[in-house]
Amino acid sequence: MAFLSYLISGLGLGSVYAIIALGYSMVYGIAKMLNFAHGDIIMAGAYAAFFAMTAAGMPLLAAALISMVICTLLGVTIERLAYKPLRQASSLSVLITAIGVSYFLQNASQLMFGSDTKIFPSVLSGSFSLFNGRLSVSYLSVLTIVICVVIMSVLTLFINKTKTGKAMRACSEDKGAAVLMGINVDAIISITFAIGSGLAAIAAILLCATYPSVYPTLGSMPGIRAFTAAVFGGIGSIPGAFLGGLMLGIIETLAKAYISTQLSDAIVFAVLIIVLLIRPTGLLGKKVSVKV
Amino acid sequence: MLKVENLVVRYGMIEAIKNISFEVRDGEIVTLIGANGAGKTTTMQTISGLLKPASGAVYLDGTDITKIPPHKIVTMGLAQVPEGRRVFAQQTVLENLELGAYYRKDKNGIAEDMKNVFELFPRLEERKTQLAGTLSGGEQQMLAMGRALMAKPKIMLMDEPSMGLSPLLVKEIFRIIEDINQRGTTVLLVEQNAKMALAVADRAYVLETGKITLEGTGAELAASEQVRKAYLGG
CATH class of the missing domain: 3.40.50.300 (P-loop containing nucleotide triphosphate hydrolases)
Structure with a gap:
């Protein structure tokens, strides 16, 4: 029974990673860049929700909405100001810029909100029991898993069925050819950043509901783990981000429970290294074969 | 022009x-x-x-x-068939053609042009649900041309x-180029x-x-x- 309960909380944690990993993966798939500031957008989302709930006294859903709007605007603005001018630059310049943006956001929030940890209001506590009380499942885990599955399904439909989704896939394959179809590639990249950043806000709230402390570097570790999850599943692939996130959450939780809390990160990254040695493109990464 | x-x-x-x-x-x-x-x-x-x-x-x-x-x-x-065809390999033939008409809003006109493209390239109609990356070089060239035509240039x-x-295919492609030209x-x-x-x-x-x-x-x-x-x- 203990195993089952770890598994469920692992799935919950993994769902949060999956939602964050989606942001990394979609941006990578379309803009071909690693947005290392993605974790800090989570931090911004957490602060936005925190102040909306405490200072403005808003209910959770309204705060979540505000947080999503702020993160979306922030993501699109960062892309416009920091990344767009580098469209023709080497990928190394873009990577360094992204790391710079990450530090900028962390320091800006420290300047604005202070470095002290703020306690996020308790939003969804409580649990229900199964098997005559032998297994206790928190509502939060269930909610997180459900939200993650819904996001994944909606996004998959969006990418495969809508015109914008098809344009996104075209941009991800060949931007030069996409432009010749009349697709505004800059607009598609903006939309991608908007979606990824909006998802980061949802992840921020789910994360703060589990670990209720808000501080300027809050997004770094979840960001790095979710990035790992995206690579693990195959970066650029939406189902890959989903699978990678869930696997990472489960491995981390089980490692903490059965092996060692201190070693859990080492174990997670060891698994990543092994997977990449066997499948360099990640679990669901595409091996592109094109006939010429 | x-x-x-x-x-x-x-x-x-x-x-x-x-x-x-x-x-x-x-x-x-x-x-x-x-x-x-x-x-x-x-x-x-x-x-x-x-x-x-x-x-x-x-x-x-x-x-x-x-x-x-x-x-x-x-x-x-103005539509361009780029060098090296550059079809979207991970999308189907049909999706490639739809992308060609990306900017257009006239659903009926698009359907009409899709019919014309299939008339010009019957092979594309046979393979419309196939991924473009699995087509032969000649078929990919036809797809690139059909895709450009979908923009109604x-x-x-x-x-x-x-x-x-x-x-043999080169001859076929040039015959089609003349055909496209004669259609206006x-x-x-x-x-x-x-x-x-x-x-x-x-x-x-x-x-x-x-x-x-x-x-x-x-x-x-x-x-x-x-x-x-x-x-x-x-």
């Missing part, structure tokens, strides 16, 4: 196109022939807006389009459509296969290291001593 005036294009310090001028009139097939590195693809990419010229102008129906972003130029009636730019195809689309064709290109072209220009060195009707150039020596193998 299309007029290129004193066009200069540079890659850094290198001048790839050195002040060229030419025009394509309504309903014509015009071809630019030249060796590898003569600047043919550079010229095409500058016309479709992917490259910005250092100086000079490109007029589409009288409007200078050198300052217009490439995705807008498509909506003005007034003028279609084709960059090396015969590249890498068997002689003006064509600007860039080719290394000078013989075939000159045979279908109303007029032709010879491009050598970024300069136009010769021009005339397709038949005139095919008969010219200079062209025969350099491009037609004697």
